[in-house]
Amino acid sequence: MATSEKAAGLTIEDEQSKEGAQAVDLKLDKNGLPLIPQPSGHSDDPLNWSPALKLSVALQVSWLSFLGPMSSAVANPAFIPIGKAFHITTVEASYSLTVYIICAAVGPLLAVPLANTYGRRPVYLIGNLVAGICNVAGGFSPSWGGLMATRAFVGIFAGSPATIGPASICDMYFMHERGFYMGIWTFFLTNGPHTASLMGGFIAQYLGWRWCYTIPGYIQIATFLVTAVALPETLYPRGT
Structure with missing residues (x-):
């Protein structure tokens, strides 16, 4: 009986010692509060990157998130000339936007699991490159069907930053910092369509x-x- 009580006492002391050691190892912010999440001791941990590098990545991710909505709406002011070029109605010309929106809803279903498995960087790079090529191809498309096909692919590949952008922000910033940088990202994301409509009107009128x-x-x-x-990779294997 005494032996078992002694062993139990040692176990409790060991647990208390471990908890004390963990408390000593906690990394704190400038106000003395524990950082959430706790960064590792590795320099390649995005939480340990310099503020300049973090800001550079945040702006790149925000810009990528801007490009998708921008490319979706930039042709909206040109539906009438598009309809005349392909001998369709203005309503039918607007289906190019409809196809984009539908496919932009499908893209994240693929982008998120791929980004969580293989990293954010390849999803950003491949998605943006394919979307850019398809946009250029759409501009040179000789047929309405070809243009619709390119819009579908642009929707699938250009929409990924809108879903994995917040993950990249959270990869780099502690919880108390995320609100500000999520605000920057949201500003870029939500102003893509507004900028596109203004830009598209001038482009359609003066360039075609x-x-x-x-x-x-x-x-x-x-x-x-x-x-x-x-753009470096922000996905980092972090123990719980």
Whole structure:
């Protein structure tokens, strides 16, 4: 009986010692509060990156999130000339936006599990590159069916940053920092369609409706070249 009580006492002391050691190892913020989540001791942990690198990645992710909604709505002011070019009604021309929106809802179903398994970076890069190529192809499409096909692929591949962007922000920032940087990301995301409508009107009037697709496509391809060099992976295996 005494032996079992002694063993139990040792077990309790061991647990208390472990808890004390864990408390000592806690990393604190400037106010002395525990950081959530706790960063690891590795320099490649996104939580340990420099503020400049974190901001660079946050702005790149925000810009990628802007490009999808922007490319979805940039041709909206050009539905009338698109209809005339393909001998369809203005309502039928608007189906190019409908197809984009439907496919943009399908894309995240693939993007999220792939990003959580293989990383955020390849999903960003591949999605943006394919969307850019398809946008350019849509601008040169000789048929209505070809244009609709490119819009479907743009919707699938350009919509991924809208779903995995918040994950990248949370990969890099502690809980008390996330609100500010999520605000930046949300600003870019929600202003994509507004900017697109203004830009698309001028493009359609002075350059022609085809440029409403090729210009966003070229911007996406240029963005791919930048992010291929400057966008690091933010997914980090973190123990619980």
